[in-house]
Amino acid sequence: MLYPLIFQPAFKERVWGGRELERLYAKKLPTGAVIGESWEISDRPGDASIIANGPLAGKDLRWLMENHAPEILGGAKPAAEGRFPLLCKILDARDKLSLQVHPPTSKAAELKGEPKTEMWFIADAAPDASLYVGLKRGVTRAEFEKKISDGSVADCFHRIPVKAGDTMFLPSGRVHAIGDGLVIFEIQQNSDTTYRVFDWNRMGLDGKPRETHVAQSLASIDFNDFEPKLVETKFAGNEVKVRSLVNDPLFNVETWKLNSGADGLLKPKKLQIIAVTAGEIGIRSGSTAVNLSAGQFSLIPASLERTEILAKSDATMLRVEAN
Secondary structure (H helix, E strand, O other), rough: OOOOOEEEEEEEEEEEEEOOHHHHHHOOOOOOOOOEEEEEOEOOEEEEEOOOOOOOOOHHHHHHHHHHHHHHOOOOOOOOHHHHEEEEEEEEEEOOOEEOOOOOHHHOOOOOEEEEEEEEEEEOOOOOOEEEEEOOOOOHHHHHHHHHHHHHHHHHEEEEEEOOOOOEEEEEOOOOEEOOOOOEEEEEEEEOOEEEEEEOOOOOOOOOEEEEEOOHHHHHOOOOOOOOOOOOOOEOOOOOOEEEEEEEHHHHHHHHEEEEOOOOEOOOOOOOOOOOOOOOEEEEOOOOOEEEEEEEEEEEEEOOOOEEEOOOOEEEEEEEEEO
16 A cells, blocks of 8 residues: 655744755745745654655645554654654755754653754755864863853854765764754654754844753753764765765664666665655656655655665665664
């Protein structure tokens, strides 16, 4: 019954957003809105992604998990309350995001939040773009707290210049912010708990300062996490080049570079997500074939025995595997 699934994106207005998703990926954004996030695959309360293709079009991911969880998940573990384990987004940061942290598993319940481990794949970057990830070497908790109170806490963050194709892994507890001029594919644990440390003294969309969560942030930050590096793995292969980006108990991520006309097989009997970052590919499983262009995602249920990828042009994609 199941097949490679495509979903309708859900667009989120953010004070730091823009219109790049329209320019880069021809997404039909709401007129005049500054869109910071496109939620591509989501099973959050009130934000379940709606299927856009095939016989199940119009039903949502919540319905799928309630009625077909074993076929979707295979051996992957669901999130809390039986929800789909991952949340996949594209972010458009025209301005800096807040300096923030997500609670680690050991602290999340105590703080009444959910842990969130995530990864960022840089799809497009302005020439001087950067991330703020982890602490500068030697920064102490006492110094960090002092700089929160005097408004200079950004000085404590490790700043990393980035370009398209770079990847950063962010386990829960790693303090971080996205700089301006970046479009990012974000793969994350199904969670929406974010504690803001500092928001650059700006106003929100309602004209008021956005809430910060200093006590929760201080309880969540790993103060021994100094100057983390971008993922440093290399590509291997010929017509299909593969590079491992993340191997974590929650999810694995690879990036594939395919020459036009090249094909490859996905792992059988595994819950996977394909996200095209450049070019166009086809996905075939059984009698179902779907085409994906840059900026589109497909969920591959674990019940599918054979799923083939065919490059319709030179293409780059992420292959995400839920654990």
